Amino acid sequence: MDQTFKKHLMGMMTTGGHRHEEMSQTLACKYCGEKMKKAEVLYKRMRKEKPELFIRKEPEFVPSQEIRNMFGQLVDRVKKDKLYRRHLELSVRGTPEEQRRETNRANSGYYSRWYEEDGHQKHI
Numbered sequence: 229m230d231q232t233f234k235k236h237l238m239g240m241m242t243t244g245g246h247r248h249e250e251m252s253q254t255l256a257c258k259y260c261g262e263k264m265k266k267a268e269v270l271y272k273r274m275r276k277e278k279p280e281l282f283i284r285k286e287p288e289f290v291p292s293q294e295i296r297n298m299f300g301q302l303v304d305r306v307k308k309d310k311l312y313r314r315h316l317e318l319s320v321r322g323t324p325e326e327q328r329r330e331t332n333r334a335n336s337g338y339y340s341r342w343y344e345e346d347g348h349q350k351h352i
Contacts, residue, residue: 230281233274240267311344 241263248254255261274281291299305312319330333339343350 233281237267237271240270305343309343311342312339315339 246257246259248257248260255264306316315330315334318326319334322330341351
């Protein structure tokens with residue numbers, strides 16, 4: 229929602245310290261009910277006339293340098309480490325027992341201690 233319109237709408241609903249616990253009480257009150265109804269009429273009218281005011285823009289994600297480095301390391305490991313690549317394939321496409329075994333291995337730290345290079349498994 230457009231911030232200037234939102235502030236205007238909220239300003240219309242201010243009651244100067246007069247408060248209610250429930251919305252139904254607010255609408256039933258002579259002082260607050262009129263303000264709420266006027267704000268509601270304005271809100272509905274603006275929804276029809278200017279719907280672009282109510283479009284919420286998605287925040288743009290900008291990865292930090294640390295995330296970029298982590299992604300680069302992950303891509304590098306998947307390209308070079310055949311053991312880790314096989315782990316990912318079995319985790320996604322394997323049978324349920326293979327997926328369970330791979331999950332247990334990953335949780336135990338197996339893939340942080342072992343890697344495969346040139347057809348040989350090596351310990352870090």
